Amino acid sequence: MNVGDLLDARVLGPDGVPLGVVVDVRLALETRDEPDDGPGGREDREDREDSEDRKDSEHDAALSSRARRDAVGGAVVLGLLVGPRRAGSYHGYERTQVRSPWPVPQIVRRLHRGTYLVRWQDVAAVDDGAAAGAGGWSVRLAPGYAELPPELG
Amino acid sequence: MTHGPRIVDARLHLLSRQVLDVDGEPVSTVDDLELRGPDGSEARAGQEAHVAAILVGPALVTRLFGGRAPTSRMPRIAWDDVGHLGTAVELAVSSDGLDADWVEHWVRERLVERIPGGRHDPEGDR
Numbered sequence: 001m002n003v004g005d006l007l008d009a010r011v012l013g014p015d016g017v018p019l020g021v022v023v024d025v026r027l028a029l030e031t032r033d034e035p036d037d038g039p040g041g042r043e044d045r046e047d048r049e050d051s052e053d054r055k056d057s058e059h060d061a062a063l064s065s066r067a068r069r070d071a072v073g074g075a076v077v078l079g080l081l082v083g084p085r086r087a088g089s090y091h092g093y094e095r096t097q098v099r100s101p102w103p104v105p106q107i108v109r110r111l112h113r114g115t116y117l118v119r120w121q122d123v124a125a126v127d128d129g130a131a132a133g134a135g136g137w138s139v140r141l142a143p144g145y146a147e148l149p150p151e152l153g
Numbered sequence: 154m155t156h157g158p159r160i161v162d163a164r165l166h167l168l169s170r171q172v173l174d175v176d177g178e179p180v181s182t183v184d185d186l187e188l189r190g191p192d193g194s195e196a197r198a199g200q201e202a203h204v205a206a207i208l209v210g211p212a213l214v215t216r217l218f219g220g221r222a223p224t225s226r227m228p229r230i231a232w233d234d235v236g237h238l239g240t241a242v243e244l245a246v247s248s249d250g251l252d253a254d255w256v257e258h259w260v261r262e263r264l265v266e267r268i269p270g271g272r273h274d275p276e277g278d279r
Contacts, residue, residue, distance in 0.1 A: 001196040002208065002224060003163045003186040024165060025186075027204065028158040029238065069239030070159055075204035075232060077188060077196075081162065126198040142199065152160055 001126060009137035011082045014124065014145070022139060023083040023115060030073035077120045080139065081150055084114040116147035161238075171241040172209065172230065174248035180230075181209035183242060187229060204232045207242065228252045 003025050011019045122145035129136045161167065163186055172180040188196035189205035196202040206229040210222055228251075236245030244251075265271045 001188045001202075003168070003188065003204075004184075007164060024162040027161050027163055027167075029161055031157065031159050068159075069237055072159070072235060072238045076158075077202040077204075078160070120202065121199050123198045139198070152162065 005128070005137050006080065006126065006139065009126070009139050011080070011118075012138055012140045014141055014143040016140070019141070020082050020084040020114075022080050023112075024081040026078040026081060026117060027075045028078050029070070029075050032071040032073060034071040079117050079119040079148070080123065082116055082118055082147075083112060085111075115150045117150050118145055118147065122146065159238075166238075167242065172207065172244065173241050174244045174251075175236070175246055176248075177243075178248055180244065180248045180251065181228075183207050184209050184227065185224070187224070206231050207235070228255065 006022050006025055009022045011022060013019050118141060122142050123139055124142035125140045127138050127140070129138060167183050167186065170183050172183060174180050185208040186204050187206040187208055188202045190196050191201050191203070193205070208224065208227040208229050210227040230244065230251060234244050234246045234251075235242060237243040
């Protein structure tokens with residue numbers, strides 16, 4: 001099973017009622033402390049670059065310092081983001097607290113209202129649709145599944 | 154040492170991101186992620202699953218004509234080889250040991266190197 005199989009799959013309730021589509025797959029990445037940026041890290045690479053590349057590297061490092069960059073380990077599946085309609089991703093505005101540039105977040109959140117997170121443990125079955133001839137993947141939720149807030153932690 | 158997990162969404166933070174090797178050389182982009190069970194078995198709904206590999210491949214054909222390549226035909230990069238995740242996925246290994254960019258290696262070794270001057274390293278002139 002791949003993440004691509006799950007994305008845009010139809011989501012069915014425990015009784016088979018259509019609930020929407022899988023908007024995204026949420027993962028928990030194990031992160032590691034790395035005070036010296038570690039072997040193979042950006043600082044390590046900079047040391048190996050020649051002086052003509054130095055400006056570019058400093059520019060990259062400046063960009064990187066503003067963006068989050070972690071040394072990561074394993075990635076475990078936490079759950080599925082379920083949206084009531086196929087509305088695309090919209091760069092995650094609907095899952096963050098970003099408020100600008102107005103009115104983009106407001107419009108995107110309105111398009112994505114009703115999106116929720118379902119824990120992976122609450123997924124009862126994933127069907128590729130081949131047996132039933134229905135075409136396309138579908139996900140059936142377990143009885144008693146919980147609809148959790150979709151915001152990223 | 155490990156600390157708290159970082160929560161990410163696959164489509165938002167991983168898919169279509171550039172993959173760089175340990176030297177910062179571009180390898181490919183993330184086309185898909187393979188999920189597996191804890192013992193490497195097929196991932197099952199509702200049971201513990203983790204990302205086992207990044208699937209990459211020449212996506213131009215399917216992007217133009219639709220459809221998708223069979224998973225078995227897509228080169229894979231083991232998730233254990235991922236070192237850092239930021240705006241790009243940075244590997245902890247060199248791309249020379251990966252099958253992910255075999256097309257580029259094949260073209261370099263079978264075609265480009267046979268063109269007069271094809272073995273010249275322009276970066277060596279600096």
